[in-house]
Amino acid sequence: MPAVRGNFMEDMGLQLRSLLGVFAFVAIAWALGPRKMPPWVLILGAVIVQFAIAFALYSFAPTRAFLASLTGVVEVLQAATTMGTSFVFGYVGGGESPFLINPDANASTFIFAFQALPMVIVLSAISALLWRWRVLEFAVRGFALMFRRILNLSGAASLGAAANIFLGMTESPVLIRPRLPTMSRSDLFLIMTVGFSTVAGSVMAIYVSQLTGVVADAAGHILTASLISVPAAVLLARLMHPQDETEEQASKEKVPVNLYHSSMDALTTGVSDGVRLFVNIIAMLLVFTAIVALINFSLAAAGEINGAPMSVERVLGWFFAPLVWLAGIPWAEAQTAGSIMGLKTALNEIFAYDALSNTGDELSARSRLIMTYAVCGFANFSSVGILIGGLIAVAPSRRADILSLAPRALISGTLATLMTGAVIGALPGGLFGL
Template identity: 45%
Template sequence: MIPLQLQSALGLLALAALAWAVGGFRRPLPWRTIATGLALQIILGAALLHIPPLRAAFSVAGRVVDALARATQAGTSLVFGYLGGAPLPFAEARPGGAFILFFQALPIVLLVGAISALLYHWRVLPALVRVMSRALRAAFGVSGACGVSVAANVFTGMVEATLFIRPWLASLSRSELLVVMTAGLATISGNMLVIYAAMLAPAVPDAAGQLLAASLVSAPAAILAARLMLPGETAPESADIEAPRLYDSAMDALTRGTSDGLSLLLNIMAGLIVFVALVALANMIIQPLTGLTLESIAGVLLWPLAIAMGIAPEDATAAARLLGIRGVVNEFVAYLEMAGPAGAELAPRTRLILSWALCGFANFASVGIMVAGMGALCPERRAGIVRLGLPALLAATIACCMTGATVGLLSP
C-alpha cells in the first residue's frame, strides 16, 4: 500500500491528465502549463500550511469568524428570541433540538454582506484582488481582465466577480471565458466561507483558515484545469483594470450590502428546500427500482476522485458520497453532513482534505446562477456562456479535487 502523501501526489498528476483528456487527446500534453500550475498550488499550499506567521493568521481568522457569529446571534436573539439563540424558556428535550438553521446559522450572511460591501467601498477588496491578479497573470499568461476576475472570485461571489471586468467580458477569448467561469465555480465567496467555517469548527481545526487557504489554492487550480480542457488565445491585454464604484457612501454600502445579503439568504433557503426535495424525490423513484440512491451512485462514480486526493480506501466511498452531494445539491448540504455524525466517522486527514475539496460552488444550481448572471452582464456572449456551463462545472470539480489533493500531499 503506497503512502497517502504519495497517493495525493500521483492523484494531482492524474487529475491534470484527466482535464487534458476531457479536452481531447489529439493535443500535445502541455507539460509547462501543468508544471507551473501544480507548482503554484503546492508552493501556495505549503506556505499557508507551514509558514508560522501564516499559520498564526489561521487562528486570527477563526477568532474573526467566532466574533461575527456571536455578533450575529446578538441580533437574531433580539429579533427572533429563543428561535435565534436566546435562552430557552423550556427544557431542551434532546441536545441540539432547539437549533434552527434559518434563524441561527444563516443570518450571518446579512452581517458579512454588509461588511463585505463596506470593505469594497473602502477599496480594501479591490486592492487584494489587484495584488493576486498580477501573480496569476505572471504565472499563467492570462490577460488582465481574466486574472482580475479569477482573483476576485476568491473574495466575492461568482457573478459579483465578473462585475470587476464587465467592460472586457465581450473581448475575452473562449478559453479565457471558460477560465472565468471555472474560477467562479471552484471557489466560494467570503460570506459563505464564514458560514461554512462556523459550521465546520467542531469537526476541522482552524476551519476558517483552512477554507481561506483552500479558496486561494483553488484559483491557480481553476486556471490550470480550464487551460488543460480548452487551450486558446489570450485576449488583447487590457491595461490597468479599476474595480467599478458601486456605492455612493459608506452608509450606502452598508444598506445595499445588507439588502444583497437578504437576497442571498432567501436564495440559500429556497435553494436548500428545492434541491434537497428534488434529490429526495429522485431517490423515491430510483430506490424502489434499483435499490440505489443518487448519493450511493455518486459514491461509485466519484470514488476514483476521492482516491486521487489521497483519501484512505476505507473512507473513499463516504468521501465520494459527499462530493456527489456537493455536485447534485450544493456544498452547503455536503458541509452540513460532514459537520454531523457522518463526518465524525471519518479520519481527521479525510475531513481536512474534504474541507478543502468541497470549498467551491461546483454544482448544477450554481451553473444556472452563473449562466443567468453572466448572460445578463454580456448578452452578446450569452450563447457561448451557456455552451460552456457544463464544461466549466467539470473543470471546477477537477480543480476542487486538485485542491484537496494538494492539502493531502502536504499533510500527514
C-alpha cells in the same frame, strides 16, 4: 517500532497517491479538451504555486497564527450576528427561549435559517464596505498581479480570477464588465471555471460553523482552499479550452473598478445582495432536500443491494469514489467520501459539509481535511443556473458563449477542487497538526 514504521509507510503511500492524483486530474482535463500539446510550463507553474502557497501558509508561525485566528473572527461575527437575529427574530434567532427546553427530547433548538444563514447578509455588507474602503481591492489586485505574471493571464482574466477568492462567482465578473464583450472564449471559460472552484467570503462563515469540531482552524482551511484552487482552475481551464491565437485577446491594461459611489451605497448594496443570497440559499435547501427525499423514497422501494437500501448518496458515492481515491482517500473510505463529493455536485456544498460533519469515525482526520478542500467550491448543478444568469446580466452580448461553456465549466471546476484536495493530501500531515 514495526507498527510505527507500518503507519509511516502507509502515510507515505497515501501522500504519493495524492501527488500522482494531482497530475491524474491534469491528465483528465487534458483528455476532455482538444488534446493539444500540453503547456508544460503552465502545468508546472500552477502546481508549484499551489504547493508553495499551501506550504508557506502552514509552515511559518505568523501565517499559521493568522489562519488560526480567523476562526475566532468568525466566532465574533457570529456573536454579533446573533445580537441582530435575536432582536429581529427573538428566540427563533437565538435569543432566550420563553419555553422550558426538554433535555430528554431528541431535537435541536438550533434553527439554521434564522441563526446561521443571516451571517451571509452581514458578511455581504462588510465585504462591500471593505471593497469601498479599498481593502479588498488592494488584496485582489495583489493576487491578480501574481496570477498575471506567473500564470500568463490577461489583465481582465487575472483580476476576475483573483476576485473570486473573496467575492462570489456572480459578483466578480462585475469588476471586469468593460472587458467581457471582447474577452476571448478561453478567458471567459477560465472565469467561469474559477467561479465554480472557489467560494465567496459571504458564505465562508457558514461552512466554518458546520465544520466546528470536525476540522481544526476551519476558517483558515476554507480561505486557503479558495486561494489555492485558483491556480488549479486556471490550469484545467486552459487544458480543456486552450487560448486560440485567432481569438481577440483581452487587453492587458488595468481594468477600472468602481462598484460603489459611497460607503452608504456600499453598505446598502451589500445588504441587498446578501438578502437575495439568503433567500436563494433557503429556497435551494428546502427544494433540494425535498427532491432528494423523494428520490430516496423511490429508490428504497426498489429493494436493498448488499444489505442496504439504494439512495442518492450511495449512487453518487459509487461514481465519485474513484476520483476521491485519486485525491488520496483510502479505498475503505472512498464510498463515504465519494457520496459527500456527489452531494456537493448534485446539491451544494452546504449539504456536503453537513454530511462531512456527521461522518464520525467513517473518515480519518486526514480524509476529512482532504474533503474539506475538495468540497470547497460552487461547482454544482444549481450554481450553473446562477452563474449563467449573473454573467448574461452583465454581458448580454455573450449569451450564446456563456450557455455553451457553462456545462463544461462545471466539470473543470469540480476537477479543480479535487486537484486542490489532492495537493493537501500530498503534503505531510504534520504540517496541518494531524
